[in-house]
Every structure is written in C-alpha cells, then in structure tokens.
Amino acid sequence: MMVNQKLRRLMNLQTVLITQLQDRQTTAVMRQMIQQQLLPQVRGQLLLALQDKRLFQLPTATQTKLEQLLIQNLIEPSNGAALSALWLEKTQLRYHLPTKNGLVAHFAQLELENWDDNSLRAYAAIIRQQEPLFNLTAANRALHRVGSPLYQQLYQAYGGRTTNRLVNWQRANLVLMQLGAQLDAHHFLQLAAEDFEIYSEMPPDAPFLKTFAQSVQLAFKDQDLTDQRLHQFRMYLDRQNIQYIRTHFKTAGDSDEMALQKFVAQRQKKQRAYWLKREPARLHNKYMRGVTFNADANLNRKRLTPDFHSEFIIDRTGQFVTQWDVLRYRTPHQIESDPAQYVLNIAEKNALLNGESFNYANRNNLQHAQLDSRPPRQLDHQLRDRAFAGWQSPNKQQYRQSAEKSDAYSRPY
Numbered sequence: 001m002m003v004n005q006k007l008r009r010l011m012n013l014q015t016v017l018i019t020q021l022q023d024r025q026t027t028a029v030m031r032q033m034i035q036q037q038l039l040p041q042v043r044g045q046l047l048l049a050l051q052d053k054r055l056f057q058l059p060t061a062t063q064t065k066l067e068q069l070l071i072q073n074l075i076e077p078s079n080g081a082a083l084s085a086l087w088l089e090k091t092q093l094r095y096h097l098p099t100k101n102g103l104v105a106h107f108a109q110l111e112l113e114n115w116d117d118n119s120l121r122a123y124a125a126i127i128r129q130q131e132p133l134f135n136l137t138a139a140n141r142a143l144h145r146v147g148s149p150l151y152q153q154l155y156q157a158y159g160g161r162t163t164n165r166l167v168n169w170q171r172a173n174l175v176l177m178q179l180g181a182q183l184d185a186h187h188f189l190q191l192a193a194e195d196f197e198i199y200s201e202m203p204p205d206a207p208f209l210k211t212f213a214q215s216v217q218l219a220f221k222d223q224d225l226t227d228q229r230l231h232q233f234r235m236y237l238d239r240q241n242i243q244y245i246r247t248h249f250k251t252a253g254d255s256d257e258m259a260l261q262k263f264v265a266q267r268q269k270k271q272r273a274y275w276l277k278r279e280p281a282r283l284h285n286k287y288m289r290g291v292t293f294n295a296d297a298n299l300n301r302k303r304l305t306p307d308f309h310s311e312f313i314i315d316r317t318g319q320f321v322t323q324w325d326v327l328r329y330r331t332p333h334q335i336e337s338d339p340a341q342y343v344l345n346i347a348e349k350n351a352l353l354n355g356e357s358f359n360y361a362n363r364n365n366l367q368h369a370q371l372d373s374r375p376p377r378q379l380d381h382q383l384r385d386r387a388f389a390g391w392q393s394p395n396k397q398q399y400r401q402s403a404e405k406s407d408a409y410s411r412p413y
Contacts, residue, residue: 007046007050007052008164010045011046011116012170013042014043015170017038018111018112018114019177020034021039033077037073037077037080040079040080040081041070041080041083043083043087044066044069044086044087045070047086047087047090048066050094056094056096069082069086088104091107091108092104095107095121095124096124097127098131102136103136106140110123114174114178115154116170118159118160119155119158122153122154123157126150144178144195144196145200146196147198147199147206147209155174155211156207156211158171163218164218166219168217168219171215171219175212176229176233179191180193181233183228184337186339187380187382187385188232188382189235190334200243200244204244204245204263204310205267205307209237209307210309213359213361213362216360217360217362217367222370224370224374224375225372225375228379231376234357234360235358237310237358238357241356241358242320242324245260245312248263249262249263249266256312256314257314257319260303264276264409264410275306275409276306276312277304277306277410277411278304278410278412279304281300282394282396284313284321284354285354285394285399286388286393286394287391289390293399295394295398299316300313301313301314302314303409304413307362308363309359310356321351321354321356322355322356323352323355324355326342326344326351337381337382338383339382339386349387352383360372364413
C-alpha cells in the first residue's frame with residue numbers, strides 16, 4: 001500500500017510539473033528549473049518506485065548510479081541532464097516496448113503531453129497485440145484527435161480508473177491542456193492547440209464523452225463545478241455534436257430534426273431499443289421580459305442521448321437552437337468573443353441563450369444542478385452573460401411540456 005501511495009504521489013507531482021511546463025504563463029526561470037532540476041528529480045524517484053512495485057528490474061549498477069544522481073541533483077541541479085538521459089534510456093524497459101524505430105521517442109513525447117503511466121502501459125499492451133502490423137504514424141495521429149477510439153482507450157486507463165478527486169481533475173485537465181484551452185480577455189474559452197483537435201468523427205453518444213463526464217463527476221463530487229474552463233468546454237462538445245449530425249445525416253431539404261431522426265434510425269439497426277430521451281426544456285425557453293410567453297407557439301424542445309450527456313434543442317420548425325449558428329470566427333481556430341463585435345437580434349439571442357448544453361451528470365438530479373444547471377450564471381463568457389440581460393425563463397405554470405409535439409425517435413425521460 002505504501003509503495004502504491006508513493007507511486008501515486010510521484011505521478012501526481014510529475015503531472016503538475018508537466019502541466020506547468022505547458023502553461024504559457026510559466027516564467028522562463030521556472031520553466032528552466034522544472035526541466036533541469038525538478039522533473040528529472042521526480043522521474044529518478046519514479047524509476048525507483050516503479051521498480052519497488054516490481055514493474056521492471058534495474059541492474060544493480062544502474063540502481064546505484066541512479067541513487068547517486070538523485071543525491072547529486074539535490075546539490076547541483078546541472079546533474080538533471082544525466083537523470084533525464086537515464087529516464088529516456090529506460091523507456092523501453094519501463095513499458096516493455098517491442099523494438100521498433102521511433103517508438104521510444106514517441107513515448108517520450110506522449111509523456112510530455114501528460115499521459116500518465118497507466119495510460120502508456122495500456123498503449124504499450126495495444127502495440128504488443130498489434131505487432132507487427134502496428135502503424136506508428138496512424139496511431140500518433142489518432143492520439144492527437146481527442147475522442148478517437150485509440151485516444152479513448154488511453155484516456156479510460158488514465159489514473160488506473162481511480163475515484164480519487166485529484167487524479168480525476170488531472171484526467172479532465174489533461175484534455176484541456178492538450179487542446180490548449182485558455183480563457184481570453186472576455187472570459188471566453190479558446191482552444192489554441194495546433195497539434196490537438198476534437199475528433200471530427202466522434203458521435204454524440206461516443207464512449208469518450210461518458211468517460212470524460214465521469215472524470216468531472218468524480219473531480220467535483222458533492223460540490224458545484226467551479227472550473228470555468230471545464231464549464232465552457234461543454235460548448236465545444238456541443239459544437240462537435242451539432243456538426244456530426246449535420247455533416248453525416250443532413251441532406252438537401254432536410255431539417256436538423258430530420259437529420260437527428262436519421263441518426264437514431266441508424267443506431268436502431270444494431271440496437272432496436274435505441275431512443276433519444278425527451279425531457280422538459282423550461283430553461284431552454286427563455287424569453288424577453290415584458291413579452292407574454294406562449295408555450296403553444298414558441299416551445300423549444302429538448303432531446304438527449306440515452307446516457308443523458310449530449311443534448312439537442314429543437315425549435316418549432318425542426319432546426320437546432322444553437323449558439324454555434326451565432327458565434328463567428330476571428331481566425332480559422334479562434335472565436336470572436338468580444339461582445340462589442342456583435343449586434344444581436346432577438347432570434348440570435350434566442351440561439352445564444354436557449355441552445356444545447358452538454359451535461360456532465362448522468363441524470364436530472366442534484367449532481368445535474370451542481371455540474372450543469374447552476375454554473376452558467378457564474379461561469380459563462382461575457383457575450384452570453386450580456387445577452388441574458390432582460391431575458392427570463394418561464395415559470396413552471398407558464399411552461400407546459402404537454403404542449404410539445406410527439407415524435408418517432410424519442411421517448412419520455
């Protein structure tokens with residue numbers, strides 16, 4: 001037990017140090033200290049801890065050299081280079097990798113991208129199973145597509161599937177870090193990474209979405225979500241869901257709802273009981289103060305994937321209500337977030353305020369309130385926050401779910 005605790009502490013510390021290295025706000029002096037002293041010291045201790053757990057066996061001479069280097073590095077930080085070289089030298093031994101050109105360098109890069117030991121051991125096992133057909137180039141591409149099947153396999157293994165709060169926060173933060181998630185001057189989350197992106201073929205019911213949501217659930221167990229980046233990251237998952245349905249199922253003349261129905265029909269070919277969930281959409285029917293709310297004429301409807309995570313809001317014409325029909329791109333990868341650059345009409349405010357919102361919770365319960373319903377008013381970006389002025393949600397008496405029309409692809413929640 002003590003070996004496992006020590007190993008976990010060292011892995012957590014390595015994760016923290018690599019996160020600081022990737023943080024653009026880390027000073028050059030701190031970055032140098034991490035690279036030359038702190039990270040080599042932690043990794044040297046990790047080698048000993050991994051050996052104590054009998055994951056591999058270092059030769060006696062190597063172990064003696066390692067212990068000497070650890071002591072010297074405390075006295076003279078320049079010895080960090082020797083520790084780093086030893087860490088790299090033992091990569092193949094640490095993960096039991098087959099001999100293959102580029103594989104050691106590949107794993108060294110994945111470590112710098114903050115994959116933990118559990119993820120990389122799972123990856124090494126996949127490689128051994130696929131040898132000699134393993135394609136390094138294709139695998140590297142897949143691991144830079146957040147939510148791809150290979151990415152999900154590594155992500156699921158992260159942390160050894162522990163329920164530890166800190167490890168699950170690190171697991172959720174791994175995705176944000178890799179995508180270069182940063183809040184800009186208008187409190188809008190931008191994804192700035194050039195080498196990572198969300199997997200364009202990830203469907204709304206992908207296993208990764210459930211695993212990622214579980215990370216957030218465990219990181220913020222029994223408390224409200226307070227990480228503004230995690231809150232706003234939901235809108236990028238929404239964007240992927242909207243794009244997936246429109247790209248793969250919408251043809252000329254189709255409404256968004258017709259495309260969504262085609263998605264369900266495709267799923268039902270393999271899962272006959274596959275239905276979207278139908279749930280009240282009161283909070284997705286905000287309207288301007290001073291105007292009479294008409295449930296019969298203006299009702300937006302909500303449909304959720306069976307796991308409750310991905311949701312779609314549909315207006316009376318069968319089109320998605322989504323902020324992604326309003327937001328503009330300042331550059332190919334950056335969203336225009338300055339409220340001063342938008343003059344919004346009522347329809348655009350409706351899309352901005354009443355659109356879909358990915359759920360971290362598994363059902364409509366207290367956790368849903370803590371992770372999904374309460375955070376928006378405190379953690380939204382300025383554009384949405386300012387658009388909210390003068391709008392309100394209907395009360396339960398005004399809102400009547402019975403006014404919804406039924407459909408052939410969903411069932412009541």
